[in-house]
Amino acid sequence: MSSEPVKVVVVGGSFAGISVIKQLLSSLKSSKKQVQITLVEKHDARYHSPGAFRALVDAEYGDKIWVPYTSLFPKDSGHRVIKDTLAQVYHHHIVLGSSGTVPFDYLVLCTGSDNPASGKFNNVSSSAEAVAITSKARSDLTKSKSVLVVGGGASGVELAGEIKNAFPDKQVTLVHGGPRLVDYEGYASGLKSYSLKHLQGLGVKVVLDQRVAIDGLDHEHSIHVGQSTITTKSGETIQSDIQLLTVGSCVNTSYMSTLKPKGDDAFDSSSLVHNDTHAIKVQKTLQLANESFPYIFAVGDCSDFSNVPTAASAAFSAPTAAKNLIQLIETSSSDSGKKAKLGPASGAPAFMILATGPNTGVSSLPLFGTRFSNFFAKLLKSKDLMIGNVYTEMGVSPK
Numbered sequence: 001m002s003s004e005p006v007k008v009v010v011v012g013g014s015f016a017g018i019s020v021i022k023q024l025l026s027s028l029k030s031s032k033k034q035v036q037i038t039l040v041e042k043h044d045a046r047y048h049s050p051g052a053f054r055a056l057v058d059a060e061y062g063d064k065i066w067v068p069y070t071s072l073f074p075k076d077s078g079h080r081v082i083k084d085t086l087a088q089v090y091h092h093h094i095v096l097g098s099s100g101t102v103p104f105d106y107l108v109l110c111t112g113s114d115n116p117a118s119g120k121f122n123n124v125s126s127s128a129e130a131v132a133i134t135s136k137a138r139s140d141l142t143k144s145k146s147v148l149v150v151g152g153g154a155s156g157v158e159l160a161g162e163i164k165n166a167f168p169d170k171q172v173t174l175v176h177g178g179p180r181l182v183d184y185e186g187y188a189s190g191l192k193s194y195s196l197k198h199l200q201g202l203g204v205k206v207v208l209d210q211r212v213a214i215d216g217l218d219h220e221h222s223i224h225v226g227q228s229t230i231t232t233k234s235g236e237t238i239q240s241d242i243q244l245l246t247v248g249s250c251v252n253t254s255y256m257s258t259l260k261p262k263g264d265d266a267f268d269s270s271s272l273v274h275n276d277t278h279a280i281k282v283q284k285t286l287q288l289a290n291e292s293f294p295y296i297f298a299v300g301d302c303s304d305f306s307n308v309p310t311a312a313s314a315a316f317s318a319p320t321a322a323k324n325l326i327q328l329i330e331t332s333s334s335d336s337g338k339k340a341k342l343g344p345a346s347g348a349p350a351f352m353i354l355a356t357g358p359n360t361g362v363s364s365l366p367l368f369g370t371r372f373s374n375f376f377a378k379l380l381k382s383k384d385l386m387i388g389n390v391y392t393e394m395g396v397s398p399k
């Protein structure tokens with residue numbers, strides 16, 4: 001007699017979600033349990049955000065930045081991909097934007113974050129539409145003579161570098177509100193000064209400690225075409241005919257506001273996320289930090305697991321969530337007599353590689369001491385921005 005499969009729903013098909021699914025598929029090979037995995041993803045393909053800025057300057061790269069989900073699951077496995085948006089979470093089902101409800105026994109939330117300037121495409125539903133937006137931005141960039149990049153975090157440094165590298169004749173200025181570039185806690189301080197020297201060496205003008213507000217440039221409209229003049233604190237005027245905003249990342253967790261333990265209508269769902277960042281609070285096991293929901297996990301940028309959320313951290317910690325979930329499934333039946341052995345996830349080491357063109361970049365790698373060189377950046381990231389690995393992981397080839 002066949003029993004109902006255990007229903008595992010993973011929401012978000014990027015670094016965290018795909019890594020969870022790959023580990024689940026691998027662990028299930030040696031399990032007797034019947035499990036159905038459902039991936040819910042709002043896009044029709046996986047966006048490779050680390051390649052976002054190369055796509056803005058290189059049409060060929062832009063054509064392969066969306067990677068299809070077609071080979072994610074083995075054929076006839078019973079696992080499935082639903083293209084829809086998670087709108088609400090309840091204790092044992094989710095509500096989607098347009099295709100109704102999906103019940104679950106276990107839920108893994110991997111809905112990540114949103115970034116301006118084409119870093120992510122959360123408000124665009126199809127990859128074709130996103131490709132068209134990128135293509136229009138590339139054409140606007142190509143026509144411009146002077147470019148202003150706002151924000152000197154990792155994204156701003158990479159974007160300014162990619163543009164200057166692709167269009168050496170353009171005047172590229174990066175304006176940053178703080179005193180140092182890539183000023184993240186826990187990263188080698190030399191990375192900050194080296195990034196500045198590196199960008200200046202490429203010919204990018206960098207203005208630090210300078211906040212700017214440009215009409216028409218905001219999170220919703222993070223690429224603005226039109227003349228702009230800013231005056232710096234020192235009285236210098238900087239003109240640009242295209243401006244790109246790179247600051248203002250936020251997590252995608254608004255669906256959490258409906259989650260309550262069964263029968264507890266008075267429960268305050270806002271206690272499940274941080275007041276300021278709205279990141280989901282998790283334990284080291286990556287289960288929600290609330291004992292009513294041991295069967296719900298959150299992984300990657302949407303969770304508070306990592307201080308500086310990165311793809312590396314998402315992919316590094318995700319297998320632990322999957323292994324813990326499998327432990328819960330394996331020990332769930334009352335006759336098993338086994339207790340689930342759940343392990344803590346470990347964070348990725350604090351390394352950073354910033355690509356500023358196919359042959360250039362800055363790296364800070366604890367493995368080799370701290371190196372601030374083109375060599376490791378080029379070797380490990382700059383050439384294809386790791387998109388080859390993503391195609392391999394997804395089991396498909398670029399068109």
Ligand SMILES: Cc1cc2nc3c(=O)[nH]c(=O)nc-3n(C[C@H](O)[C@H](O)[C@H](O)COP(=O)(O)OP(=O)(O)OC[C@H]3O[C@@H](n4cnc5c(N)ncnc54)[C@H](O)[C@@H]3O)c2cc1C
Pocket residue numbers: 011012013014015016017040041042043046047049050051052053084085086087110111112113114115118119120122155252255299300301302309310311312313314353
């Ligand atoms: C320009 C740029 C360059 C970067 N470069 C690097 C780098 O070189 N190295 C590095 O380690 N990190 C890098 N990062 C950070 C990295 O991209 C993120 O940390 C990583 O993408 C997080 O992965 P994730 O799976 O948690 O979330 P995301 O990649 O944000 O994916 C979330 C997924 O969930 C989907 N989704 C969101 N909301 C819903 C919903 N409600 N319903 C259904 N689906 C939903 C989204 O469509 C998306 O597919 C970069 C980020 C940017 C913006």
